[in-house]
Amino acid sequence: MARCYDEPVHVQAQDEVMSAFIWRGRLYAVRGLVDRWTERRSWWQDPVGAPQAGERTVWRVEASAGRHTGTGVYDIGRDTDVDQSYPSWTLLRVQD
Numbered sequence: 001m002a003r004c005y006d007e008p009v010h011v012q013a014q015d016e017v018m019s020a021f022i023w024r025g026r027l028y029a030v031r032g033l034v035d036r037w038t039e040r041r042s043w044w045q046d047p048v049g050a051p052q053a054g055e056r057t058v059w060r061v062e063a064s065a066g067r068h069t070g071t072g073v074y075d076i077g078r079d080t081d082v083d084q085s086y087p088s089w090t091l092l093r094v095q096d
Contacts, residue, residue, distance in 0.1 A: 001096045002075075009076060011089040018059055021076060023091050028063040031071055035060040041079065055080045058092065 010022040018030050041056050056077040064071045073095035078088055 002093045003096070004093050005091050007091050009089050009091045011076065011078075018061060018076070021063070021074075021089070021091075026065050028065050028074070031062045031064060033059065033061055034073060038080075039077075056090075 007023065011018055012020040018033070020027060020029050022028070036057065036059050038055050038057050041054060056079045058075050058077045060073060060075050062071050063074055074091060075093040075095075077090045077092045079090075
């Protein structure tokens, strides 16, 4: 089962290789990349005044919040036509 969030996250990445992200004030270490794809954003969900809907690249990663916590699967998206006034990385879904 997947839970949808659509919340901004801060991502640590170099050369499009994600190593960690911060969500709700908690650091998650990326353990592995499961998949990566491009999808169209839903224009009707964009805030008023936001750039028109375009494409977003989605990374599905396995990550954990600490050494003694389990690993979860997270979908994190980055808009390809990002405007700097809007968050560029978004936590889209968490898989159970």
